[in-house]
Each structure stands twice: as C-alpha cells, then as structure tokens.
Amino acid sequence: MNSIEQLVASASVSENPLHVLTSFLEEQKRLEDARQVENMKFVGYTLELNYDSAKIITSDPYKIAVGGIPRGSFLILVPNDFRGLPVHFTLLRVAGVSPTPLSNHVQQTYFELHKKSMPELDVWTQSELQWGALDCDVIGMFYQNPTDSKKLEFSGDVNNVVSAHRYQVYSPNQEILDLIVNGLVNSNGRYSLGNLRATECLLTSDTSQQPEVKISVEDFKGTRTAMFGKTRLGKSNVVKLIAESIIKSSRIDQNVGQIIFDINGEYANDNPQDGNKSIRSAYEEQCVVYALTKRPGTESKDLRLNFYEHPSTCKDVISTLLNQDKQQANYVKSFSSVVLPSIEEINLADQNDKIRMIRKVQLYWAILKKAGFPCKEKNLRDLKLRARNTSDFNPGFSEEIRNTIYGDTVPAKPKNIDDLVSEIDALATYVLDHGTSGLKSSSGKPLLDADDEALINFFKPKSGSGPIILRDYIQYHSKDATNFTKEILEYLDEGRTVILDLGNATDKIRRYFSDLISQSVFIHQEQKFINNNLGGKYIQLYFEEAHNLFPPNTDDHTGIYSRFAKEGAKFHIGMVYSTQSPSTISKELLAQTENFFVGHLSSSEETRALSKVQTAFNGVEEDIQKAKTPGYMRMLTMSHRFVVPLQANKFEVKVGKE
Numbered sequence: 001m002n003s004i005e006q007l008v009a010s011a012s013v014s015e016n017p018l019h020v021l022t023s024f025l026e027e028q029k030r031l032e033d034a035r036q037v038e039n040m041k042f043v044g045y046t047l048e049l050n051y052d053s054a055k056i057i058t059s060d061p062y063k064i065a066v067g068g069i070p071r072g073s074f075l076i077l078v079p080n081d082f083r084g085l086p087v088h089f090t091l092l093r094v095a096g097v098s099p100t101p102l103s104n105h106v107q108q109t110y111f112e113l114h115k116k117s118m119p120e121l122d123v124w125t126q127s128e129l130q131w132g133a134l135d136c137d138v139i140g141m142f143y144q145n146p147t148d149s150k151k152l153e154f155s156g157d158v159n160n161v162v163s164a165h166r167y168q169v170y171s172p173n174q175e176i177l178d179l180i181v182n183g184l185v186n187s188n189g190r191y192s193l194g195n196l197r198a199t200e201c202l203l204t205s206d207t208s209q210q211p212e213v214k215i216s217v218e219d220f221k222g223t224r225t226a227m228f229g230k231t232r233l234g235k236s237n238v239v240k241l242i243a244e245s246i247i248k249s250s251r252i253d254q255n256v257g258q259i260i261f262d263i264n265g266e267y268a269n270d271n272p273q274d275g276n277k278s279i280r281s282a283y284e285e286q287c288v289v290y291a292l293t294k295r296p297g298t299e300s301k302d303l304r305l306n307f308y309e310h311p312s313t314c315k316d317v318i319s320t321l322l323n324q325d326k327q328q329a330n331y332v333k334s335f336s337s338v339v340l341p342s343i344e345e346i347n348l349a350d351q352n353d354k355i356r357m358i359r360k361v362q363l364y365w366a367i368l369k370k371a372g373f374p375c376k377e378k379n380l381r382d383l384k385l386r387a388r389n390t391s392d393f394n395p396g397f398s399e400e401i402r403n404t405i406y407g408d409t410v411p412a413k414p415k416n417i418d419d420l421v422s423e424i425d426a427l428a429t430y431v432l433d434h435g436t437s438g439l440k441s442s443s444g445k446p447l448l449d450a451d452d453e454a455l456i457n458f459f460k461p462k463s464g465s466g467p468i469i470l471r472d473y474i475q476y477h478s479k480d481a482t483n484f485t486k487e488i489l490e491y492l493d494e495g496r497t498v499i500l501d502l503g504n505a506t507d508k509i510r511r512y513f514s515d516l517i518s519q520s521v522f523i524h525q526e527q528k529f530i531n532n533n534l535g536g537k538y539i540q541l542y543f544e545e546a547h548n549l550f551p552p553n554t555d556d557h558t559g560i561y562s563r564f565a566k567e568g569a570k571f572h573i574g575m576v577y578s579t580q581s582p583s584t585i586s587k588e589l590l591a592q593t594e595n596f597f598v599g600h601l602s603s604s605e606e607t608r609a610l611s612k613v614q615t616a617f618n619g620v621e622e623d624i625q626k627a628k629t630p631g632y633m634r635m636l637t638m639s640h641r642f643v644v645p646l647q648a649n650k651f652e653v654k655v656g657k658e
Contacts, residue, residue, distance in 0.1 A: 013087045016144050017152045017183050020175040021089055025078065028170065038065050043075060043169045047100075049161055052138050055098050056169045060130040066171035069094055070199035072623050072645060074180055075136060076172050088143035090158055091180060091642070092136040092169070095619055100133045137619050139642045142183070152183050154641055178211040185639040189217030191245035193238070193635070194648040200627040213646040215242070217249040219638040220576070221256060221538045222569045224592060226585070227578035228610065229599025234631040235578050236266060238597050239542060240651040242576060243267075243279055246540060247286050247497055253536070254495025259488065259521065260542040261514050265503025267542075269298050277653040280499055288491050290484060291501035292475070292509070301487070303500060303513065304478040307368055308375045309383065311361045312342035314477075317516070321473050324508065332469070335458035338451045340364055343383060356449070358385045359395045363455040366424040369417050370459065371467035374479045377417055393420040397427075398442060405430045428460035475509070485520045492521070492539050507548075514549065518560045525571035538572045546577035547584035554586060565589040583609040590614075596636040600628045616643050 013019050024041070031040045043066060044058035054077065063069050077090040141158050145151035172180060181196055196210040220242060227235040243258060250256040260267045260279070267279045268289045280287045280298065290303035307314040319336040327333070341349075341357040349357055362385075369375070381392045390396050393414045402410050405426045414420045431439075431453070439447040448456070460466060491498050500517070502510045521539055528534045541564070543549055549561045564575055565588060579585060583606055590613040598617070601607055607621035616636050617624075620643055624634060631648040 013144060013149070015150050016087070017179055018087045018142065018144055020179055021076075021078075021087060024170075024173055024176055037061060041066055041171045041173055043069065043171050046077070046167045046169065047133060049077075049167065050138075051158060051161055053095075054092055054136045054138055055133055056092075056136060057100065057131065057133050058169075059132070069134065069171065070201070071096060072620060073198035074139075074172060074177065076170050076176065077167050078170065080166050080168060086144050086146070088141055090141050090167075091139040093139050093619065093642075095135045095137050098133040098135040100131065142179070152179070154184055156641055174211055181211060181640070181644050182214045184641060185214045185637075186216035186218040189245065189249040190214045191217070191241075191248065192649065193241055193245075194631070194646040197632060197645050197647040199645075200629050200632060213635070213644055215245065215635075215637060216639055217246055217256070219595060220246065220540065220574055222572050222574045223594040223638060224565065224568070224574070224589065225576040225595035225597070226582075226590070226593045227576065227597050228580070228582050228606075229597075229601065229633070230580055230628075232630065233599040233628065234633065234648055235597070235599060236544075237631060237651050238633065238648050239576060239578060240267065240279055241649060243497065243540075243542065244282065244651065247279075247283050250495045251286070255536050256538045256540055257492030257495050258497040258540040258542070259492060259517065260497065260499045261502065261510070261517075261544065262499050263502050263505075263510055263544050265295070265501050268300070268499045268501040269295055269503070277651060279497065282651075282653040283497065286495075287497045287499060289499045289501055290488070293501075293504045295501070298501070300501060301484065302478050302481050303484060303502075304481045305476055305484075306379075306479060306481040307373055307477045308365060308479070309379055310343075310483060311340045311364055312345075315340045315364060317476065317512075318470065318473060321476075321512070322469075325472070327469065329461075329464050331454075331457045331461045331464060334454035338454050343385070346385060355396050360451060360455065361385055362393065362395050362420055363424060363452065363459065365393075365417065366421045367455065367459050367467045368470070369421050370425075371470040371474075373470070373474060373477050375417060376479050379479075380417070391415050393417060395420070395423060395427075397423075397447075401439060401447060404438060424456070424459055428456045431456055432460055432462065476512075485517060488517060489520060489524050492524075493537065511548070514543070515560065518564070521573065522560055522563060522571070525573055529571050534572050538574060541573065541575040543575060543577045544579075546579040547581070550577065550586040550589045552584060552586055562586075562588070565592055581606050581609075582613070587613065594638050596634075598624055598634045599632065601625060616641075620645075 013022055028040055028042060032042070043062050044056045046054055047057050048055040056075070058069070069075070071094050073094050075092040075094065077092055079085060138158060140154055140156045143153050143155070145153045177196060191214065192212045193215045194213050196213055225242070227239060229235050243260065246256050246258060262268050266276060268291065270276065270278050270281050280289055289298060289300040291298070291300035292303050294300055305314050305317065307318070315338065322332060322336050327336075340360055346354055346357045346361070365375075365380070384392070386392045386394070391413065393416055395414070397405070411422070414423045436446065436448050436453060441447050458466060488498050500513060502513060505513070518541070521541065525534070525539060528537075550565070554562070564573060565586070568575060577585075581601070581603075582590060596614060596617075598610065601610070601624050604621065604625065607617070607624050611617045611621060614636065617634070620634055623645075629647075631650065632645070633648055634643045634645055636643050
C-alpha cells in the first residue's frame with residue numbers, strides 16, 4: 001500500500017478537519033495516474049528546507065495549472081511518505097523568486113536567443129527555460145491533536161526537517177484554504193468578514209470564488225484591536241463589520257455593550273453621497289445615538305450636560321475647561337479650585353452643614369445665570385435644595401446680614417433665580433467695598449469660608465470679565481439635558497450600542513466627551529470587578545484618530561487611555577482604535593494589541609514599526625506598501641496565528657435584515 005493509500009485508510013482522521021487533506025491528496029494521486037497535469041494542484045519539489053524558510057522548484061505548466069503563484073499566497077508542504085507519521089502539513093507563504101543552480105546558464109541562453117532574434121524555441125530549450133525556483137517562508141504546521149483526534153492544532157514552528165527530496169509542494173484547494181484561514185477560529189460567534197485575497201491583481205482570479213474569511217466575536221471581547229491604513233481605504237468599513245458582528249452575537253445574551261466615538265458622524269448617519277450606510281440605520285433597535293447637534297433623519301438624544309442640576313460634576317467640568325484654556329487670572333484659578341457638594345451629600349448632611357452647602361450651590365447657580373446659562377426653575381425646585389423655613393432660592397442670610405448688605409432698603413427674600421442673582425450681586429458688591437470681616441453668622445463665626453469667597457469674587461471680580469468667560473462653554477449645556485453618562489452606562493449593561501455623534505464638534509469638545517465617558521466606563525467596570533459582578537459582561541469602545549489619545553512619546557501612564565491599554569482586559573473592556581500610521585501610536589499599546597487590520601501604508605518606516613511590535617507581519621511589508629485597493633487588508637487576530645490577506649465585505653443595510 002503506498003503512502004497516499006495508507007493515509008486515506010487511516011480511520012483516526014475521518015472526524016478531524018484534516019480529512020480534507022487526505023481527500024485532496026487522494027484526488028491528486030488519481031489525477032497524476034491519469035496524467036491530467038492541467039487539473040492538478042501540484043506545484044513542485046523542495047530544493048532547500050530549514051525551520052524558517054524553504055526554496056521550491058517549479059515549472060511554468062504547474063504554475064499555469066494552479067492559476068499562478070503570487071507573492072504572499074499560501075502553499076502546503078507534505079511528506080512523500082506518511083508511514084509512521086501523523087496526518088499533517090506545513091504551511092508556506094511565497095516570499096519571492098529565487099535563483100536556481102541553472103540561473104546563470106538560463107540568462108546566457110536568453111541573451112543569445114534575443115541577440116539572434118530567434119522567433120521560436122526548440123522543445124528542449126523551451127523545457128529548460130520553464131523551470132524556476134521560489135523562496136517561501138515556513139509559517140508553521142497544521143496537525144491532528146495528539147490527545148483529541150477530532151481537534152485541529154497549529155504550531156508556529158515545525159517539529160522536524162528531513163531531506164528536501166522527501167517533500168512535495170501543492171497549491172491548496174478551496175477546502176484546504178478554508179481550513180488554513182478558518183480552521184483555528186473560535187467557533188463561538190463566527191461571522192464572515194470577507195474573502196481570501198492573495199494579491200491585489202485580479203487578472204486571472206475572482207475574489208468572490210475564494211474562501212470566506214471568518215472572525216469570532218470572542219477574539220474582540222476584552223482585547224485591543226488596531227486599524228491601520230491611509231484614509232478612504234476601508235478602515236471604517238471594517239469597524240462597522242466588527243461592530244455588526246458583536247451586535248448580532250449579543251442580541252440574545254446582551255453580554256457586550258458598545259460605545260462608538262463617532263468623530264465624523266458616519267456610524268450614526270447615512271451618507272447618500274458616497275453610498276455609506278450607518279450602523280444606526282442597520283440596527284435601530286439595538287443602537288442609541290447621542291448628538292451635540294441633532295441631524296435630520298437621525299433620532300438622537302442630547303449629548304449635553306445640565307450644569308444647574310448636577311452642580312458637583314458640572315463644576316468639575318467647568319474647572320477642567322478653564323484649565324485647558326489656561327486661564328491665568330488669580331480669581332479664575334481660585335474659582336476653578338472650588339469643589340461643590342453633590343446633591344446626595346447635601347441630603348445626608350446635618351442642618352447647619354446643609355445650609356452652608358446649599359449656599360455654595362446657590363452661589364454657583366447665580367454665576368451660571370449671570371453668564372447667560374438657561375435653566376428650568378421647576379427642575380431646580382424639584383431638587384429641594386433649601387434650608388429650613390426658606391424658599392428654594394433663598395441663601396438663608398439672617399435679617400442682620402441682609403440689613404448690612406442692603407442698607408436702608410431691604411427687598412423681599414429671593415423667590416426665584418433672578419431674585420437669587422440680585423441677592424448675590426448685593427452681597428458681592430458689599431464684599432468688594434468692605435471685605436468680609438463684617439459678615440458674621442449667628443454664632444459669631446465668619447459667614448463665608450474660602451470657597452464662598454472664591455465664588456463671590458468670580459461673580460463680581462475687582463478686575464476681569466467674571467462669569468462672562470464661561471460663555472464659551474454654553475455649548476456643553478442644555479436646560480433639557482439628562483444625566484447622559486448614567487443613561488449610557490445603563491444602555492451598555494443592557495448590551496446596547498451607543499453612538500456618540502461628535503461630527504460637528506471641535507477637537508477640544510471631542511476630547512472632553514471622550515475623557516468624560518471613558519472615565520465613567522472605566523470606573524463602572526472597575527467597581528463591578530471589585531464587587532465580583534463582572535460575570536460575562538463586556539464593554540467595547542471604538543476610537544478614531546487614535547494618535548490623539550495614545551501618543552507615542554507620552555510620559556503619562558496613569559491617564560484613562562493608558563489604563564485602558566494596560567488594565568482594560570481585566571475589567572472586561574475591549575477597544576478598537578483606528579489611525580493611519582503605527583508609528584504615531586504608543587509602543588506600549590501596540591505591544592499589548594492582540595488584533596490587527598492593516599490596509600495600505602505608504603512608508604517603509606511605518607511597516608517596520610508594525611513588524612517590530614508584531615513579528616507576524618515580517619515578510620508582508622512590501623505588499624502592504626504597494627496595495628491600495630479599498631477594503632484589501634492584512635488581518636491578524638487572536639484566532640489567526642499568521643497574517644491573512646482578505647478583501648473585506650462592504651457594510652450594507654440589508655432589506656429584511658435579521
């Protein structure tokens with residue numbers, strides 16, 4: 001019984017994915033016996049073989065029969081004789097053309113032929129000139145699991161190298177190619193991303209006839225995924241496909257919530273001009289859009305804060321914005337340093353502390369009103385921020401204090417927000433003229449503490465613009481806004497996809513909302529981890545223009561984005577980040593990134609930067625630089641142990657979608 005017959009007769013491989021190899025080799029043996037060379041997948045033999053590379057000899061008829069052997073394509077290496085060996089094959093990737101022992105002789109023959117202008121070649125010469133050699137990288141080995149005959153295994157090395165003449169090289173058929181690109185992919189949450197595409201040139205091949213390339217949602221949960229490539233070449237399209245696969249997989253279990261920071265508005269809004277469809281329009285029931293500016297045709301919630309109704313957090317926001325704008329005046333710095341109590345803290349305080357805490361919030365309200373920030377008085381009354389025997393807008397000053405502030409004509413106590421502003425204005429005018437020494441509480445202590453004075457001095461400074469400088473931040477405020485950070489976290493826990501439409505925002509505004517929500521997500525998941533409540537729930541974040549968030553030379557390793565990179569997996573936080581160039585991203589993040597999708601990169605420096613942090617891209621750098629077809633990418637995921645070239649599907653909203 002010959003080697004092939006022995007292999008096919010092996011019952012142990014019948015339930016293993018490698019049965020496609022035995023069927024393939026049996027078919028090749030039948031074609032060889034029938035001398036049907038034109039239908040065979042045989043490519044040639046090995047001239048040299050070591051652990052990392054191989055040189056194979058082939059001939060034009062073999063290359064033509066398999067439809068060509070482009071650089072980057074996969075070949076399989078199998079032993080001539082499987083006796084005593086488990087079923088396996090070694091995966092090769094074509095790296096380039098190699099000289100043969102006859103190369104100099106062949107070149108001399110070509111030279112002589114062209115010099116003599118010979119119109120035809122004799123049969124002997126033609127046969128001689130058709131042979132050539134190819135250099136290949138040894139990618140690894142597919143083999144049967146030694147302890148479970150039904151499982152497929154892959155190793156990034158080979159266990160043994162024997163003499164080169166003991167191997168044959170084939171171009172894999174559809175079934176084996178499918179095994180190569182999908183055989184290792186996690187079976188949970190599998191979705192098609194595109195089709196295998198070995199080369200940009202489609203002269204003699206059709207990408208749609210190539211095997212589908214599958215991804216697994218499990219590879220993206222709690223991991224880091226990078227999208228690299230020049231603009232308009234398909235990064236956002238692949239992001240949509242990944243987000244779509246997660247939406248589909250979490251419909252039942254609701255175990256993965258997603259948040260997309262949409263800086264161009266393409267995930268929240270359709271763009272009829274270039275035929276791009278949005279994730280929101282494809283999965284309206286699973287998606288929630290928050291927008292700074294509502295767009296026609298897109299239902300969205302308000303992505304703004306109510307600066308009045310959330311005094312503690314919103315005062316911190318104002319302080320952050322003032323610091324970002326580098327406001328240097330001392331009265332502004334003092335105002336920025338004030339920390340307001342939260343509504344919850346006020347409700348838990350005793351009566352004396354409550355009066356002082358409410359007064360601080362009312363001073364802050366007066367500043368906002370003077371700056372022109374609109375409010376709903378009814379909502380402020382509903383907060384029930386009032387001391388005993390006072391109205392909602394009465395700071396609670398004693399009659400003696402009010403007489404001191406106003407002099408002879410003392411108005412009625414404040415009953416609305418405008419009355420409050422007038423009361424604080426009178427107080428600030430007195431402080432400006434007389435200081436605070438004459439203002440004492442009923443117990444004889446100073447009426448105002450340092451924070452109160454900082455707020456009053458900002459309301460009416462000795463010199464400077466005062467509250468009017470807050471006008472630049474009114475775009476962040478809405479009197480109708482809800483606590484959107486709390487809402488977003490609830491949506492994420494329900495497995496929904498939240499899209500933040502930041503398409504009309506400035507860079508500063510985008511950065512602010514990214515920081516605010518990212519901090520909230522991290523703290524939310526961290527608390528779940530501490531309380532052992534993570535379970536199987538994950539949150540997936542999507543960042544574009546990632547070089548702004550993860551710069552390469554940062555010394556800040558404690559910021560929220562650095563913590564995502566280092567601790568995200570522990571807290572079940574995954575992220576997909578997109579940018580044009582690997583060299584513009586933090587090396588620490590790159591080193592910890594598990595999944596890569598790489599389109600066209602025009603610079604050798606960029607491909608070298610990629611290969612340095614992920615050695616799997618060694619050998620495909622030139623192809624990445626040359627290929628410019630939209631959607632043509634090199635993929636490496638946790639399931640894929642080697643780079644797979646693919647043509648990504650175009651994201652489309654299907655009629656009667658699932």
